[in-house]
Amino acid sequence: AKVLVSGANGFLAVYIIKDLLERGYTIRGTVRSESKNAYLLNLFKKEAQDGKFELVVVPDITAPGAFDEAVKGVDAIEHTASPYHYKADDPSEIIDPAVKGTIGILESVLKHAGPQLKRVVVTSSISAIMSPESNGVLTEKNWNDSSITQVRELGRAADQGAKYRASKSLAEKVAWEFVEKNKSKIAWDLTTLCPPFVYGPILHDVRSPEELNSSMALFYEAIFTKRKTLGELAQIQSGWVDARDVSLGHVRALEVPAAGGERFILSGGEAIWQDWFDVLNELDIPDFNVPVGTPGAGKAFKYKQTFDNSKAKEVLGIKFHEKPETALDIVNDLRAKGW
Ligand code: NDP
Secondary structure, eight states, X not given: OEEEEESTTSHHHHHHHXXXXXXXXXXXXXXXXXXXXHHHHHHTHHHHHTTSEEEEEOSOTTSTTTTTTTTTTOSEEXXXXXXXXXXXXXXXXXXXXHHHHHHHHHHHIIIIIOTTOOEEEEEOOGGGTOOTTOOEEEOTTOOOOHHHHHHHHHGGGSOHHHHHHHHHHHHHHHHHHHHXXXXXXXXXXXEEEEOSEEEOOOOSOOOSGGGSOHHHHHHHIIIIIOOSOHHHHHTOEEEEEEHHHHHHHHHHHHHOGGGTTOEEEOOOEEEEHHHHHHHHHHHTOXXXXXXXXXXXXXXXXXXXXXXXXXXXXXXXXXXXXXXHHHHHHHHHHHHHTTO
């Protein structure tokens, strides 16, 4: 089967492509510019030579019909392309590519994909479920409306986290609305995946820490640079998940019939940075030091919100990584780069 993966050069997408190729799928990836091709064609050299991996350039995902050619003849789609950064001035800088990119690929699907298409998977985010204001145990039934409201009310003055969260919540909403509106015309179904912060070793093209994707940049800053103080870090709670589990989620989302029409939280658990310090100190990696802080403080930490991952475990069959394995693999990978 042939799978279209948008944003093929991204942190998560490279994992997804690798996993799908290993399972025998044929991949067509989209990138924004030809300059991204060489790294990927080299990484998946054998598959490229065998005609199992190709790349197409979609220069502007917000342009009408941008994906018209790319969707032709594919059996499934993994739509990962979406901005993930905290640098938007006008919120539209981040919301437009997220929302128009999602509607655009679905419009192209409707017109040009063909009857062989079975499923479209959209990489959403826990940001479409939670906001800093939400409380308690959150499930797939929860929607983040408050970041959307905040951005509508405050515009440029909304905080960067709210702008990103609103982009993801709006993009996932338009995907479900599109399916609902066109249900009489379509023979495929939609699955959305909602991970919190994704951490893992780096497979994509990153030459310096400054080029890291946003979630790995946070991990790098907290664990490697010690630029943030323990006090600052202790306040930061978040869900986290290993990149390899998110990638497996994207594979299972294609393969498990019952995943159709569903959204899934893909969360390995919650953490404060103290937990990562404890894990790394216990691993006692030679010549690698992290702050000691207050060991064990994470055990008593009261989370404002937690994420129920039981649906992904049950329906997608994912057994999530635990912190020590993820932490060790990341530290080994980043140190091997000399960072
Ligand atoms: P990356 O930044 O590594 O990848 C993002 C991908 O989207 C890149 O291919 C990038 O292309 C593309 N992209 C970004 N902005 C645009 C745009 N304006 N037009 C076209 N393409 C664009 O991040 P991740 O791999 O982490 O993100 C992949 C997906 O996962 C995103 O949808 C993100 O929201 C989601 N996600 C990520 C989480 C995380 O913690 N990493 C958590 C939850 C969800 P280019 O390189 O050319 O910019």
